[in-house]
Amino acid sequence: MKVPVSWLREYVDFDLPVEELARQLVFTSCEVDRIVRRGVPGGDNLRHFVVGKVLEAAKHPNADKLQLTKVDVGDGEPRSIVCGAWNFGAGATVAVVTPGGVMPGGEFTIEKRKLRGETSEGMILSERELELGEDHAGIMVLADDLVAGTPLADVLPLGDDVLEIETLYNRPDLTSVYGIAREVAALTGGELKPMPGVEPARDGDEPFPVTIEDLEGCPRFIARVFRDVTLGESPAWLKARLSGAGMRPISNVVDITNYVMLALGSPLHAYDAETLAGGQIIVRRARAGEELVTLDGTRRELDTRDLVIADAERAIGLAGVMGGENTEVSGSTTSVILETANFEPLTVLKSGERHRMRSESQTRWEKGVDPEAAGYAARYASQLLAELAGARWTGETEVRGEIPAPPTIAFRPAYTNEAIGLDVPESEQRDRLDRLGFGVDEQWNVSVPSWRARDVRRDIDVVEEVARFRLEDVPATLPNRQAMHGRLTHTQRLRRQVEDVLVGAGLHEAYTYSLQPDDPDPNALELPVPLSSQQRLLRTTLSVGLIGAARHNVDMGNHDVELFEVAHVYLPVEGSKVPNERWRLGGILQGNFFRAKGIVEAVFEALHVEPTFERAQVLEGSPVGARVESGWVAQHGPVGLDGEWSAFELDLEELFALVPERILYRDVITFPPLRQDLAFVVDEGVPAGQLLAAAREAAGEELREARFLSDYRGDQIAAGKKSVAFAVAFQSPERTLSDEDATRLRRAVVEALATRFGAELRA
């Protein structure tokens, strides 16, 4: 909301400089994005802008399109001024800027100069040059009773500071100048003036039928009838205010509705009375197939949930959002129906969403307008219609349903201090609430004003009303704790450990999207309305995102791409839209299966878990892959990446379940190990891992270490066979093993491998 400060000052007295006011409002009430200076730059510059009387006006001797004038600016020395406009003559009262005056925008200074051989000592001003309106057809002609030399600033709103305010969701009362004035009064202690608007005399009792078919959507509707309306331009002050508030002046009737909305916060609408079929208004839900061309010129197919204003035949407005073209006030309008109302916020919000519309009216309705403001708005608009459009108020109909009374809250002023940790005296609390329009009786029953009834419903809401003016004074304390221990959980520590191991192993950590275009699981949860087809599925694996990240790096010309990610996957749960979320570790690396496997082994080793790999087809099109406890490792098939790429993914919850809770010391120092290398000839199909596992099983605890050395096929080995070599270490924590012990253990291993795999020990 843009608030011209001169307008604000009309409703409240305050002494603060505007910048300081804005600074304080930011703490207490609303965001102030910036302060913009509009119109003629202020201060000393204003003395150059005065009322002038045109003494003489004739064609410029050397230019057909220019006038040469003599203008009295009140100092007894008439100035000669060259002017391009012809909408005035001798005797006219005009707005003049004399040399030295800086024009709006601050870039252009008026100077005395020659124009086609004649001296021009200033400029006669148009509305647009003063940023008062759009009109540039001619200069502004002022009222004749003004005296030459009168400061123009006394007559016209020449310049203004405009506060650009962003209101909070719970403060729809601040979407009006009067509402902000009330806030400023509470903040500064300045006096709040009475609400503007004096009911004009009513001239007649014309009936005008109004029917509300949906009192929930529209609990209140006031229609006022005006005759003999003279449609025309608004006066300069009104145009200046609207322009300052960011709205375009259109015509006096439309401008009045907008002005009153900005002043009091309750949106209004004016219909051309002659265009209303059946001379009546019906508030109802839209009919199936009904259409409406709104004032922005768009044809809209209405939804049966839309609340509309209608006449006897058709929709004439989308309630609270925008009026219709079919009943628009136009140049030929002489009779007007003025609407002020209450609309239910959610209905307006939904209509706006459905039709993708945004209007000044809608943004107010959907936050909740003061239900009482409809009456005040009707009153003020009627006054202005009478004054500015010569309108005669001839009739009124009001229909209203149940409007709940604003709450009264039993309050305890000590609660404020308990909540905010700052002692705010009772007198200050009472005074602040009073200034905000709350009623506070002797027993601290707080009655809420109608414009805050939606937001302030409980004692804690009253606390906020007081507290927000003291936020700068709240001290910095810490909770007084009786117990305290901050530590990561076992799982969180392991997660960090895994990340650190991978970083140490050369991988960079990636963050990829949880929403992916594809997923191997056909049951992956899908967003009904995704932002794009690239982000439509909740992933069940990290691999798709990591392939994308790898591809991006390759495209960027990066080498040695090795990435990992630790993040959630979302496994679908039958019969529910709430997935089973799991922490996963995923990785992708340039290189073959064994590159990835080495990384996985490093992770397992770091966690003291012995992995078992079993060959399996874990990825589509993959040449080699394996399952391992809690996940898989595999070489990628063709995935749009050149060369060999491999990947892995582990479910961290499953993996961490295998991590020993406590590592017990084993004595590897007191008694020496006996080391031997063993090589066996076996069928090619026998996995080395199974040989090792069988060896461990056969030798038991005393086989402290069994490490794979090599896997050999060749000249000395028969076709269809291979030689697998291990290094073993036999060791006991209780005694020094003898040569006999070593022979026994070795024999156990040899016999076990011979029996289970037909393995023959090589010499």
Add this chain to the structure above:
Amino acid sequence: MDSLAAVDWTAYEQEALKAIEGALSESELDDARVKYLGRKSELAQALRAVRDRESGMLLNGIRARLEAAVLAREHDLLRVAYEAAADSGVDVTIPGHPVRRGRLHLLTQIRREIEDIFLGMGYEVWDGAEVATTWENFDALTSDPGHPSRSQFDTFYLDDDTVLRTHTSPDQIRAMQQRTPPVYLVSPGRCYRRDTPDATHSPIFLQVECLAVDRGITLADLQGTVLQFFRALFGQEREVRMRTSFFPFTEPSVEFDVTCFICGGRGCGTCKHSGWIEMGGAGWVDPDVFRNVDLDPAEWQGFAFGFGIERIAMLRHGLPDLRAFWENDLRVLGQF
């Protein structure tokens, strides 16, 4: 004992020492060692043959002295060799043998830093699910049905009752349901909003929620905690301030700003010349939120605050575009 008698051991030792100390290379030293101390040396043979204590002591003494001399000469030779190498001017600017190492994502580094600060203040780290029921994400947080955040233009719905969480605040609800107060926790994680990606918006982003529930918690405790946290993160000189705001689940609600850690509060481009940087939202936990999780607001009070991790990363490291966090370009990841 012929050999013992036949040899002048004093002369032997002198001769050996001379040979050892005069060796000019490792091979000359080795020759001397073999000749005077080796298995076939006269000394070794004599030692094998010795039968009396006095001779043994004599010969062992000689052996020990000679061995020490060999060791000393070895060191001398090495020192000479190293000095020569030092003189030859090895180019130490040539890179060492490469060791692979990666990096944590910048957002993880910052997340850990945040977690660690809170751990130090005695908070636990909470891992929350990213899919939430509308009750957890909105209703229990007393967000009214017309609040714009509920709109399907702002929120990803899986169905009418299920959303991708739009903030980390549903973890307040879950934590209060699962824990018995006092509760002091911080919950970092992914959140989702229907924002078209650009330099400052992403449909997926990381937020941190902080929740304290205890007896007698006030807004002043929030102010103090926020202050301590940001001092730990951005330096001891930082100040914080609270401005009024609105969140459905806190009352009073505030936004908090921190004095700019780039210019120290004097005003610069980062803080838009205000001296303050907007960091996040906060407030005193609304009593109705406690009621929604069956806690008695007369007994328990709390504060909550939340802020974005990316924003801290961008401000602190001068990163202009949020999308860089999700592109995973090694040239970017490798910088931090």
